[in-house]
Amino acid sequence: MRVRTETTDPLATRPLDAPERLGVLHATVPDMSVPDQDFDGIVEIAAGLFDAPIALVTLIDREWQWFKAAIGTVETRASSQDSFCVHLAAAGEEADAGLVVLNAALDPRFMNRPMVAGPPYLRFYAGSPIVIDGQTVGTVCVLDVEPRDGVAGPLVQQLRRLADLAASLFKLKDEARRRALKEAALSREEQRHAMALEAANIGSWLWDIRSGTIAGNSAMKRxxxxxxxxxxxxxxxxxxxxxxxxxxxxxxLRQAMKADEEYDGMFRIGDTGRWLLGRGRVHERDAKGNPLTFIGVTIDVTDQQTSVQRTRLLLKELNHRVKNTLAMLQSLARQTLRQTSDPAEFMTAFAGRLQAISEAHGLLSDHEWGTIRLADLIAKQLLPHVNCYAEQIEIHKDEISLGPDQAVGLGLVLHELATNAVKYGSLSVPKGKVVLTARKMLEDGDQVLHLTWTEVGGPPVREPKRRGFGSILIERSLDKVLGSSVKVEYLAAGVTALIRLPL
Known part of the structure; x- marks a missing residue:
């Protein structure tokens, strides 16, 4: 086998810091400065083959030659420019034959190198390049302080095989490192997804149809x-x-599997009654098309379903109220029209009563047609009729809540009483006022509102000779509330109304 014994310095034409070579080196072995015991076997074999005291697996960077494995030295690096191996790194394809220096002290290329001219006074060198992706990134080499007369061709071939073995090992370790990085990144991504699903309270699951087992996250099990x-x-x-x-x-689920469509269904959990939304589809099938695994997610939609049901109930209640209100408005319009033939007077009276109903409806709508506070209803109905609410309306009350029928009926009663007070009673004079007393009483185990309307400070009052529609409306506005009653007394000191309303 021919052994290269060149006399020219290839460094002059092939720079050590070629970007292509350094790119492969740094990408493949990012930890080149760290010794690696996996290469110890290679240097042991190389040293044994050549009966040499020093054997190295090296990587050649721009400034330093790093020793990934070494026998015969405790050093972990040497200067690239002062090394023997740099000639192989710079020789390109010509480096494949390897480099043998029998006596460095007589070789003009090396005789002045620090390790030749000074300790440890190296004389013999044999090296073979480690080639990765077409670039020489390092060497497997042996060194001796004694010169030699020659080297058998088979030994150089064995050194070449060791260098190829080192190159393969570097590639394998690089692939393993990259695979580990990908797996770590995938694991982090899976963990991030899992945390996101947990944070969003989304259950995820994979159903192994053959075994009947389901793997799910904690949200799904919960x-x-x-x-x-x-x-x-x-x-x-x-x-x-x-x-x-x-x-x-x-x-x-069976239909989705059969048609290869997405499953989308809503169901309740028996023990808790909570509503869940499930979505998923077949993930794997066998060669015959039979489903093997089914993947999906589950979302708790109880709040949404509760909201939907509440909205349906509200719409149903609203529809009922609208029908009742229309019937009430028709009756109000007819009765108001009977009391007056003057269109302007009709519009004034009817608009006031319509506003009273509207105010009660507005309060009920704000509270989703549940209950409203008596104090709020009183304020809504009486504010339009007074100049100073705090001075003209005096209230003594318990904390009382009213349902829809109670609020609408009582609202009309308060409106008619206030309208009469403005026309003829205490609210027709600056110093007059209305005193309201509302108490919650217990009668036969049921709660009942006793509300007293008392006008004070107004002009003398006389009982009207003819009962108008306002008086009739006061007495009949609470007809929808069983057990209710309104009694109006025309005392000389002022009108008094006694209202009884079951709660």
Missing amino acids: MFGLPAAASVGAREIFGAISVEDRGATFSK
Whole structure:
């Protein structure tokens, strides 16, 4: 085998810091300065083959030659420019034959190198390049302080094989490192996804159809009321679904599997009554097209369903109220029209009564047609009729809540009383006022409102000779509330109304 014994310095034409070579080196072995015991076997074999005291696996960077494995020296690096191996790194394809220096002290290329001219007075060198992706990144070499007369060709071939082995090992370790980085990144991504699902309270699951097991996150198990640490079977999951929804849920799943469509269904959990939304599809099928795994997510939509049901109830209640209100408005319009033939007077009276109903409806709407406070209703109905509410309206009351029928009826009563007080009673003079006393009483185990309307400081009052529609409306506005009553007394000191209203 021919051995290169060149006399010219290739460094002059092939710089050590070629970007292509350094790029491969740094990408493949980012930890080149750290010794690696995995290469110890290679230097041991090389030293044994050549019976040499020093053997190295090196990587050649721009400034330093790093020793990944070494025998015969405790050093971990040497200057690249002063090394023997730099000639192989700079020689390109010509480096494949390796480099043998029998006596460095007589070789003009090396005789002045510090390690030749001074300690340890190296004389013999044999090296073979480590080539990765077409670039020489390092060497496997042996050194001796004694010169030699020659080297057998088979030994150089063996050194070449060791260098190839080192190159393969570097590549394998690089691939393993990159794979580990990818797996770590994937693990972090999976962890991030898992944390995001938990934070959003989204259950994720994978159903192994053949084994009947379901792997799910803690959110999913929590939704189905199952222990977080327990293994879960499909029977347990389907068993947790409400009996009323179980058949439809399973039927939708089977249809999605058969048609290769996305499953989208809503069901309740039997023990808790909570609503869950499930979505998913077949993830894997066998060669015959049979489903193997089914992947999906589950979301707790109880709040949304509760809101939907509440909205439906509100709409139903609103529809009922609208019908009742229309009937009431028709009756008000007819009765008001009977009392007067003057259009202007009709519009004034009817608009006031319409406003009274509107105010009560507005309060009820703000409270989703539940209950409203008596104090709020009184303020809404009386504010339009006084100049100073605090001075003209005096209230002594308990904390009382009213339902829709009670609020609408009592609102009309208060409006008619206030209208009469403005026309003829205490609110027709600056010093007059109305005193309201509202007490919650217990009668036969039921709560009843006793409300007293008393006008004070107004002109003398006389009982009207003819009962007008206002008086009739006061007496009949609470007809929808069973057990209610309104009694109006025309005392000389002022009008008094006694209202009894079951709560």
